[in-house]
Amino acid sequence: MNKRIYLNLFIVSFVIMGLEMTAARFIAPSFGNTVYTWGIVISIFLIGSSIGYMAGGFIGDQSYSHKMMHFLYVFGIMTVALIPMIKDFMFPYLESFSSTLGTTMGVTILYFIPNIIFSSMGTILMKDGLDEKVSGKAIGSLHTASAIGSVLGTLVTTFFLIPLTHIHSVISVFAFMIFFAYLCYVEVKAASQILLVLAALLFVFLPFFSAKVKTSEILHKTTSLYHDIYVYQSTSFNGKEGNYRYLTFGNKTTIQGVIDLDDPDRLVVDYAKSVWQISDVFAPKSEKVFMIGHGIGTLTRKFEQEGKQVKVVELDKGVLEVSRDYFQYEGNSVEIGDGRKLLKETKDTFDVMVLDAYNNTHHVPFHLISREFFSLTSEKLNDDGILIINAIGNPKKDAVIESMNTTLKSVYPYVYIFAKGEKKGLQNLTIVGSKEPLDSKKITGQHVIKVNEGELILDGDTKLRHLN
Structure with a gap:
């Protein structure tokens, strides 16, 4: 059997x-990146593959x-190469939809067509690889080549390509691989x-071109195993002039942290001020601190x-490296890993104890x-210790905040939720157990609010969709 069929498959x-x-x-x-996200991704890929198998x-x-x-x-290469541009153009419109609908539409727009094309190609390659007399050995060999490619595609992308380079470069690698397969397959x-x-x-x-266009105003960008990390610099923050630098994950508006380069030790963002004030007031003699x-x-x-x-636990090594290179962190208190573990x-x-971890813009990881x-x-x-949680939510009718309140009260006899006011809308809340x-x-400048x-929330059971 022609080896080029195995290679292409x-x-x-x-x-x-x-x-x-x-x-x-x-x-x-x-x-967000939840079990629902992956349920939608896998389903759409399976649907696309099924259609592709029939077409092929x-x-x-x-x-x-x-x-x-x-x-x-050629069309397969085109649909892959256009993924970053389509994402940048379409997702600002899709973000107005719910997470479920937005994810479904986003995955469909980006991946449905290329998946159909490549699944069709896989079926045609299988047909080409079979001799006139079909044998179990030939069928098994072709499926093995496909399976090995699938396994390596998963592992190499997850553990090497995404952590080592920008996601646009990963897409370009895939486009080049298909181009190489094309040259091996055809006789021009x-x-x-x-x-x-x-x-x-x-x-x-x-x-590569689309990545350069997008990042022309960014001070630094890198891709870690968990995030696209961007560092911006600005002459103002919240209406105040100054020399500011801030970190985001994937977009310019969702800020993970801000430093005043003229006064690096000053706490700029409100949630950091709140966490510090609460720890300083309620645990003034504290000696040992654990942060996630x-x-x-x-x-x-x-x-x-x-x-x-x-002792600070940070899941993302890339975040720690950026904090050293761009935000003047010089200490040795951080350990890489999962906070709970x-x-x-x-x-x-x-x-x-301070919990300040997010798996997306608004929600603390479920576990x-x-x-x-x-x-x-x-x-x-x-016995006299306190747990401080930086949470983002709505004081009124927010299912996640209400469930965090109930769950924390099932363990701690005293729970306080601090906010700047009773106003509705998304805001930083500081929860204390x-x-x-x-x-x-x-606590000055804040007061305790009542939450329903x-x-x-249990490890094995939560009815909150956003936490799964």
């Missing part, structure tokens, strides 16, 4: 699974199948075929400067707000 399968793994990077900044089966039985493969290769003879090859080659470089979520490192540095023994493993107890996690924090807190009563009136009861 391997590459096409690699790219299909590689594209599926890039969905989290393109979808998460706008709609029909084309494979026709006399023009080899001629048709020229166009499938006619002038029209030469034109198709040249057109395909031009599209291979398109994602490092960000740009302003709170970490603040606790270090006050002489606290600080490392808290469980430590034998220390703490006076203050960090379950009753089991709060029970773990209670075990690791000293304590084993002893606290005098909330000592919600669903209890």
